[in-house]
């Protein structure tokens with residue numbers, strides 16, 4: 001059983017020397033409820049870079065000397081589980097190795113339905129589903145809107161673009177280089193594609209989004225996000241799926257700017273960021289008064305006003321407030 005283990009933790013870009021190939025015995029088993037798998041295909045995904053860091057994240061790091069994790073298309077070679085028989089093909093987390101022992105509950109049988117099994121690692125696998133969930137459930141694209149996605153020729157981005165297009169949106173790909181931009185348009189049907197390595201990327205992105213951006217499906221972070229932000233329309237939605245431009249940061253992934261920190265935390269902690277203006281909630285004003293006015297009147301809710309005398313002192317009071325000089329609600333008594 002050939003097995004790739006994590007040998008060292010990269011501080012920046014990973015090197016091949018960070019992995020070590022070991023020849024081990026085929027795992028013994030299966031025991032009750034398990035299957036022994038022969039891995040046929042291994043999916044390589046951006047998240048694996050995170051797992052190489054010894055840092056707290058949404059999933060534990062791979063330990064030094066441990067097998068690298070990864071989704072696989074695998075063949076059942078021995079089974080002690082109901083419903084799974086030798087010869088069955090499954091999607092599993094078989095890892096970077098020839099054989100894996102897995103609980104049956106952790107694998108999903110692929111019923112041959114005319115699609116090549118490897119599709120279950122891409123368009124019909126985790127990446128495709130990621131695109132579907134982020135776009136359809138979070139962003140909820142509406143016909144006529146502009147949807148922008150980076151890593152647009154990869155399995156996530158390409159699915160985002162195609163689902164958005166079928167929802168009646170105008171779709172803009174961000175990809176690295178002319179060839180990938182061409183692929184985004186010709187193979188995946190994006191309406192426009194912009195090269196993030198182009199020196200005029202910012203301007204070209206703006207030109208490709210003449211009506212602004214309603215949905216930015218975030219896969220990239222960093223300078224791409226920086227170029228996107230000014231183009232976002234009111235009520236734009238930004239599903240934060242990945243920030244791949246940060247993955248090669250040193251262990252613990254120190255972010256380079258506060259924006260990077262925010263986006264990494266938004267992703268890892270599944271934050272919902274939603275801007276609002278109070279007037280958006282005008283329909284609840286009467287409800288607010290009805291519930292809160294009695295509490296203020298009775299003193300159950302305290303209030304504090306800082307009253308400054310004389311209109312002439314308004315500017316100084318205002319400037320002071322911005323420095324924190326006010327104690328409570330700043331009010332000018334005009335006369």
Ligand code: NDP
Pocket residue numbers: 045046047126127130150151152153154155156157174175176177180196219220224240241242243244245246
């Ligand atoms: P891809 O197969 O598209 O591979 C990654 C691509 O990212 C590269 O080919 C490259 O494309 C682009 N890229 C890498 N570095 C940079 C950079 N510095 N600036 C801009 N682009 C860069 O990956 P996936 O489709 O599998 O994943 C896409 C994103 O989705 C990733 O951020 C990933 O972490 C995230 N993801 C999140 C999941 C979740 O549950 N939240 C699940 C699955 C994926 P190019 O040459 O076009 O720039």
